Amino acid sequence: MNAAEHPHATGTYYFFNLGCPKNIADAGHAAARLEEAGWTEAETPAGAELLVVTTCSFIAEAEEESVDEILRVGAARESWQKLAVLGCLVSREGEKLRGLLPEVDLFLDVHEMDMLPGFVGSVRNVHAAERKGAVRRASGKLFTPSHLAYLKIAEGCSNHCSYCTIPSIRGELKSRELDEV
Numbered sequence: 001m002n003a004a005e006h007p008h009a010t011g012t013y014y015f016f017n018l019g020c021p022k023n024i025a026d027a028g029h030a031a032a033r034l035e036e037a038g039w040t041e042a043e044t045p046a047g048a049e050l051l052v053v054t055t056c057s058f059i060a061e062a063e064e065e066s067v068d069e070i071l072r073v074g075a076a077r078e079s080w081q082k083l084a085v086l087g088c089l090v091s092r093e094g095e096k097l098r099g100l101l102p103e104v105d106l107f108l109d110v111h112e113m114d115m116l117p118g119f120v121g122s123v124r125n126v127h128a129a130e131r132k133g134a135v136r137r138a139s140g141k142l143f144t145p146s147h148l149a150y151l152k153i154a155e156g157c158s159n160h161c162s163y164c165t166i167p168s169i170r171g172e173l174k175s176r177e178l179d180e181v
Helices: 021-036 060-076 088-100 113-123 166-170
Strands: 012-017 050-055 082-087 106-108
Touching: 012 021, 021 050, 021 082, 021 113, 050 060, 050 088, 050 113, 060 082, 060 088, 082 088, 082 113, 088 106, 088 166, 106 113
Parallel strands: 012 050, 050 082, 082 106
Antiparallel strands: none
């Protein structure tokens, strides 16, 4: 059965979020962009055309958890479902992942996550948005409890501590403009 034949799948998505609050906030922005493009959130992974795994790579254990989740979701998906992997692990190990995880249909790093609708549009064989720079929205879908929301006021870090990978993954510190926040 393909996505068009599945009664609840066409234009639906489901997120599996791993990692820190920044990653969850980024996932919320990506989901909001999907919804702006006409997608709706599925109640369960089984009813979603697009399965999205957001990843972490801050420490080795986080990378292992991310890869395990990608493999778990990839093994459980149906042939009509598409799998997208987003986030820090893609930023850090993207080329290596592409060779090791053929079950993944799309990889987007942290700077491309907001462009998800444009990329999955072409996977779905419908009008694909032009590939433009990511535009951060002031609001997004919440993947947090209803009493809690993350607000990103900056991205990256310029400290370059010897134990930290954030600058290599998310870039130098860049604050958002006050009117954007």
